[in-house]
Amino acid sequence: MLRNLPDADRSTVADVLVRHLVQDADLLPEDVVGALLVELIRLGPAGGGARWTGLWPVLEAYVSRAMGRAALEDKEFDVPVGHLRRYAALFPGPQERLQQMLREAGTSHIWAVMERGPGHVVLEEGRALLDATPAAERAPESVIGLLRLARELGQEDWLAEHAEPLLRSLEPAALLRLRAGDVDALRAVVRDARLLSTFRAIEEIWRGPDAPRPGRVDHDRPEESAP
Template sequence: MDATELAWRLALPCDADTHHLLHALAPLVRALPNTLRTYRTDDEQKTVSGAHVLPALVCGDRGEPARLADCHLDALDVLRHLPEAERPLVADVLARHLVQDADLLPAWVTRDLLVELIRNAPVSGAHRWAGLWPVLETYVSHEMGRADLTDKEVKVLVGHLRRYARSFTRSQDRLSQLLREAGSSRVWAAVDHGSGREVLEEARGLLHDIPAGERTPEAVIGLLRLARELGEGDWLTEHAEPLLLGLAPNELWRLRATDVDALMPVVRDAGLLSALQAVEAIWRRPQARTTPSP
């Protein structure tokens, strides 16, 4: 469908109401022209177009969970039937609304949405899908907690996690995903990264590959916390101080007292020791609050 030609034809009658509708539809006509002629027919033989489905999803009422689920399913079906070039934008809209509405959707609806969105992630730009992680983690953790879960179902759930992780290719995205997986014991057990030393060296390699100006304190501190959780004291002794020295003084405020417990025995730099003591004081001696030294 040619957007310019459609606009010209609709403008011919010079009808004000038609112009209002054309103006309202202009973003869809320009970016997603095939939504105007992609239709879905549900079990009740009700037919809706993609151009109807997307505004309906945006205007979905969280006070009506059943209707909201229908809006997501309508959008999912339209996504599956659009030409490949138009799927990324629709997938992006659907992903944002899934993050917002997941707490109201039935588990099977969430599953179907996640499977299709993960499948589209490599096309749509994986770095934009990190926001889906809380939904995926919650779904997988909930399902793995079922008493009647079969081995086959476990493999399917692990497959979801691995396909999601494979959609990240940049070093910063892969490291962030590794640290996200470390946020849940159930997920960490499912993905099975191997020995602690191997995981930490992989993560340190990813951190090293990130340009210095793009490394975040969350990544550095997350790596140190992962080493603590894995019980890799020797690795911390070797690498903790150089990693901490790469952080700006104000970034050390992101540490917590439990971080200090693991780091204090392996740090020798006087400035870092002072900063760690200041962090500990915030949590355990409130009256002695001070600013970490440079």
């Protein structure tokens, strides 16, 4: 349908369809959602990544439902996986490609079928995409997302080598996008005093000022006065 429209109209209609899907996907029949997704993805990367990013929650939900109905060995399973791979190809820029990789890591089901390769290879690809993005345009969530992905992949050696330089590249306000669980995973590989001070502040935000910290023993806490 979209491919048959004049070039001048195709982009406008695609934008309308994306907004319609994002807002009303839950109200539409499943086959209509699937048909619209296929039409939009077939357009290719025209229109830039911003248009396609908003479509991800709809595609993820649709594909997850389709995967739930099909066994891994069924040919029917290849259809939603094909949707995912064609969608991933819509993002030409390095930061957009990294952010798509991180979106795929949002669920084990989708991460498994994307077959991105061994953990170290994935992380080096992600770091190369970061390096290819001008520092002024680099999104803090991309840096933090890559560090979280390294933790999920169990790549402690990669974290030990790269976590501190990546964290130092972030502005102080951006570091507050981290959570206490991130601090637990990163503290052992960070020596920078500024970063460690920020880690303590993040812990206090989530766990309060009296939360136990590594290396602190009970006698470090102030004694409570007797009643």
